[in-house]
Amino acid sequence: MRRFILIAVPYLWLVALFLIPFVIVLKISLSDVALARPPYMPQLDFAAGWEGFQSFFAALDFENFWFLTTDDLYWKAYLSSLQISLTSTVMTLLVGYPIAYAMARAAPEWRPTLLMLVILPFWTSFLIRVYAWMGILSNEGLLNQFLLWLGVINEPLTILNTNTAVYIGIVYTYLPFMVLPIYSALERMDDSLLEAAEDLGCSRLSAFWLVTIPLSKNGIIAGCFLVFIPVIGEFVIPSLLGGSGTLMIGKVLWEEFFSNRDWPVASAVAVILLLILVIPIILFQRNEQKQREAEG
C-alpha cells in the first residue's frame, strides 16, 4: 500500500500538470474559431447531459491540422526552430562543458562558491538580463564602443536584430542548465579511474576521451535536453534580440494566437510541436533501455 502511494504521487503530478493541460489544448485544436469569449466552439454544455456530450464530440475535427499542411510557413518555422535549437545546444555544450569541468576540478572548498556564481544570475529577472543584452549589442552599445575604441573595427557591427544576437542570448540564458547537470556528473567521478587509465598507458587527452567523457555522458544528455527542449519554443529571446527575419515557431504561435485570434490553429501548432519533441525523446529512451538490458 505504501509503495502504491509513493508511485501515485509523481503520476498525480503528471496528470495535473501535463495531461490535463494537454487534453485542453488538444480539444481546442479540434475546435472551430468563433466570435465569442473564449473565441472558439463548441463549448461543453453540461446542462444538456448526454446529448450535449454527443454534439460536442461531433463538432470536433482535424481540419486545423490539415490547414497547417497547406501553407509552407509552418514547416519552415518548425525547421528553422529545430536548426536554431540544435545549433545553440551544441554551442552551449561547447561553452558549458569546460566550465563544468573546471568547477569539478577546482579545490573542494571553492566548489560551493563557484556553484553559487553559476546560479547567481537567476536572482535577476530573465527579462531584464535579455534587455541588458540589447544595450550591449546595439549599434551604439557597449560592445561596439569597446571594439571601436580598441580599433578592431572602423564602423559599428550590426549584431542586434540578427540571428547572431539570438544565439548569444540563448547561450547566455541557458548556460546554467547545461553546466549544472554536467558538473554533478563530473563531481561524482572517481579520480582513481583517471590514474588507472594513465597507469595503463593512456595519455591525459585520451584518458579524457575514454574515461571522463563517457562517465559524464548522462550529465551531457540531461544538459542537452534541458537546453534543446525549451529553446525550440523560445519566444522572448528571438522577439527582443532577433530581427524580423528570425523565423521561429514561438513567433508563429504568437501571431496565430494574437493577430489572427485563431486559438484552434494556434493549439494545433502547439500539439505538433509537442509531438516533434516527445517522439524523439521516447525513441531515445527506448534505445537507452535496450542498451542497458543488453549490458545487464
Next chain:
Amino acid sequence: MKTHLLTMTAGAALMASFATAEEVRVYNWSDYIDEELLTKFEEETGIDLIYDVFDSNELLETKMLAGGAGYDVVVPTGTFLQRQIAAGAFQKLDMSKLPNKGNMWDVIEKRTDQYDPGNEFSINYMWGTTGIGVNTGKVTEVLGTDAPIASLDLVFNPDNMEKLSSCGVHFLDAPTEMIPAALTYAGLDPDRKDDEALAAAEEVLLAVRPYIQKFHSSEYINALANGDICVAFGWSGDILQARDRAAEADNGVEVAYNAPVEGALMWFDQMAIPVDAPNPEAAHVFLNFIMDAQNMAAASNYVYYANGNAASKEFLVEDVIGDTAIYPDEATLEKLYTVTPFPPREQRSLTRMWTKVKSGT
C-alpha cells in the same frame, strides 16, 4: 468647477458604500496620459489606481477574449472595439453614473457610432491620424529641399526609400494601419479587404521592404527624437511627442508630422468596461473623471492627441488646438478616412501577408 464637484461627490458616495480600500485597474496605451492626472484621480476619489500599459491592440484583444484579465477600464481602437463588443467582451455603460457624458463632442460621437452603435459601450478617449513623421534636417539632406514629406510617395516610392535607408526608417508593426496606407498609395479604396487588394498592398510594401530598418509600434518615438532614425510611419500624437522631446533635449533634431495628402487613416481609441471587470462602479468613476473638461484637456495638452470632448476645447493650449496636425482643418478632415474591422478569413490572409512582408517567408 461644477463637474469637478460632481466627480468628488460621486467618489465620496462610492467611498461610503465600500468601506474597504478600493482599487480600479486601468489598461491603456503606453505614453498616453499625463501621469499627474493619475495622482489627481487618487486624491480626488480616494480610489487606488493601478495603471498598466500595452502597445498593441492584438495583445489587448486576446486578453479580452480570454476573459478574466482583471481590468476595469481598457482602451481598444474602434475597429477592435466593434469586434470585441460582438464577442460580448464589454458591458453597457450606466449613463446615470456618467454626468460628464454631456461634455462629449457630437462630431466625434457620430463617427464612433459606426463601431459602437449609439455609443452605448464606450466613450472616446483620443483620436488621431496615422501618417508620416520626419526628421526635417536629415530628410532634406538626403532628398533635397523639395522632399515630399507630406506624401505617401516619401515612404512607398522605392527611389526615395533607398536614399532614406541610410538614415533609418521605421514602420508601425500594425498591418491594420499599414495596409490601408499602402492601398491608398496604390490608388485603391483603403477599406478593401479582398485578395486582389491585399496582393496590391503586398506589392507596394515588398518594394520598399529592404529599406525599412524595423517594424515596431512604440520605439520610434525615442528613435525619432534622438535622431537615430529620420522617417517613421506612425501615429500623429506619438510623432508630435517625439517633436516635443527633441525640442526639450535641444539636440538639433527637428521633427515634423504630416497626414499624407493622398488621404490618411483616422482612428478612435475608446474607453470601455470589460464585462467581467472586478469593480465596474469605480470604472464609471474613472470614466467620469476622464470626461471632465479640464482633465481631458490636461491629457491632450500632454500627449498631443485630439480628444472627443467638446467642453475641453476651451482649456486646450494653443499648441494643441491651433495645430492642424492635431485638430485638422476642414480641408484635411475631408481627406481623412475610416476603416472597418477585418472578418476572420480576411484577417488570416492579412496576417499571413504581413508575416511575409516582415520575414520574407
